[in-house]
Amino acid sequence: MIFTSLNFLCFFSLLLFAVRIVASQKVKLNLLLFASLIFYGAWNLWFVPLLVLSSTIGWFLGQKIIASNSAGGKRFYLVLSIALGLGVLGFFKYANFFGANIAALMGMEWIILDIILPVGISFFTFQNLSYTIDLYRGTIKPCDSLSKYILFVSFFPQLVAGPIVRASEFLPQLDRDIQLKARNLLIGGQIFLGGAIQKVLIADNLSGFVDHIFSNPSLYSGGTLWLAMFAYSMQIFCDFSGYTLMAIGAARVFGFSLPENFRMPYISLSVTEFWRRWHISLSTWLRDYLYISLGGNRKGEFRTILNLFITMLLGGLWHGASWNFVVWGAFHGIGLGLHKYWVMFRASFLPGNWHLTLIWKLFSWILTLIFCCVLWIPFRSETFGNSVVYIARMFSFSDGVRWIHPDIILLLGISVCWHVLFALNSKILSGFPTMNPLSSRNISIFFSILLLILMFAPINSSPFVYFQF
């Protein structure tokens, strides 16, 4: 069930109605839990027990960590929770990848295991892990109710593609009254609509072009490949950030706040800044639970850079079991390391405020943008070989089929304007959402959006890119 489907609209309306007529707080929570499991079961009913079991184990081990009197006992239960979480994730997501690579190294043949990847497993595993790690570190209080905990892990807006919600952010919200308020309905509805526009009007309309080019890059001219690279960069942003906005909006309707996940990443002036703006809930998760656990920046310059590299490498692998993702993560790790060195070098040998000049900022922006966009090529390519062919043809400006479509350029232009508008004045955007749906401005906006969706939304909406992770 995807957010932009009629099924979801019916499901959501029914849930709203049910929550509205029920008075008991406990029943409301159970309704949300039940609805979340139905939402998940709509993909594959057989994985609902996996979700419930994995949450139950997470909760149970959390209780054990708290109940343990000794540091050794606490550590034992933490390690057990990490091992179980990563074990399940590893089996479903990486068994074939590692199996095939190890078999290849040993000169053997790997028989591909027929494993279906449960949707959202990477997301709910990380939520479980963050809970037990936080309990171990003593930064949060344990959740007293199993059903509340399962709802925290399985809450349908964020279940399959994030944002990755921390227990410290979400569990306290489950202790508050769930009341459907007009204000939340309006604000949530507007945020949801904003996300839907990004998804169906921009991302889905870019996907047709992108799919053609990436399926056979050897056929197309260098110019076309450059255009497709930028188109994919915008597609993945609009797709993922659109999904996140819809998740935030849907949660908001019930009065829940989910964390911000994107902050116009393509206006970044460095790779470091890009990761502060792109998939924020993942990058902060990796920072807090992996980078810091590896020693962070507390063990000298070299270890800091190495820790960054390892974190990004594993972050890449988190996205999928393929060398393409490993390469993507590794290069981002190298980019972050180089930027760290550059900042240190600049502070020591090139003092002054020259790096704040407009021309330097422009240079930094172009460099960062191209670096991040080029790295989307391995991320999107079907095979590692395709990535190599793509990048080689792109930089050699090879001859080939010129497949440059004005619609794509127009859509890219619109997306760029959206970023520039945000960069120039984020106050413009803080005008949204608004409380008066019948103001002239809002009637115009809503009617225009409706018309745009009717005219331009693809009939068969593509699945969200991040569902595969």
Place this chain on the structure above:
Amino acid sequence: MANDLKTPIFFLVVKILVIPLIILLIAEAFTRIFITSPANTKFDSELLWVYLPNTTLFRSHEGGARLKLNSFGMNDDELPSTKQRHRVLVLGDSFTLAAQVERSRNFVSLTNDQLKCVRLINGGRDALQPFQLPIIRNRLKEPLQIDSILLVLNKNDIFGIKSKLITARNNAGQLEWKNITYQKSTVRELLDPVMRHSALATVLTRRLNEVTMPEPRPKSAPRQIDAEQKELVAELLRTMSSADDVRILFLPFLSYEEDRRVVVVEETKMAWNVLSEVAGRFNIPVVSAEIYFKESYERTGQPAAGFPNQVLGALHLNESGHAAAAAALTTLYGDHCN
């Protein structure tokens, strides 16, 4: 007090009515400039629909040429009443109509430029069914003073020729074309005038059509042409060539692979084999544009068919394809001009 209450409600109603109206007008203008012209067809009991004469044809999703149809509703210039050249009526589907390229760049015009002895007249029509070929020929032959016919066919015409709607067996067991009479539906009666005046309504109706259309057939093994289809192709060519001098241009579907390899789609091969064999039986000259498309791709690096954002190599001919098809036609009619 009463006034205080009434005024906002009045303005609210005005606002709710006027603002969408203004947006609709803007959308209509936007649609006409960037997306499509209003629908330009009218109901026809034999052909289901025909193009309205002297109307504009513009669809931006492929190509984006803005064409003015002539007084016969054809994508061609007005014909002089006195005939100066041998007139060839070109009958085919949307590949022949060529709504995607400027008129001067389609294969009919390019051939006319190259061959001064014949005047090809574009009788192309969207979604043409083979059974409609004799009907269109009969309607246009006299008014346009046609001397001969050129059929432009592709694999879809051969594979799609079998239909219970259009064929029946007579008492002798032979296949025959059925005379079809369409009835105008109430929906059509209601929508036609709106669509003829509004490009926006045209777009929205087409989108509604897309929603209600069945899912496309999943890719599977190539279909086969059975004996009945072959018999129908023969019947069609016999009908067309019995009264006129007929020639055929076959447009192949090609697949563009890595390293500039071009592969002929399997179904195209089958259709071509059947067509060339049956045409031979009736001594109808026939040419395939295959080598011309391949040569053009080799030379320009651009495929003959397809537009950006559509499937590469499929769908309609682009300018490269039209030029290559014109080269094929020059060969086909070369003897005529010698």
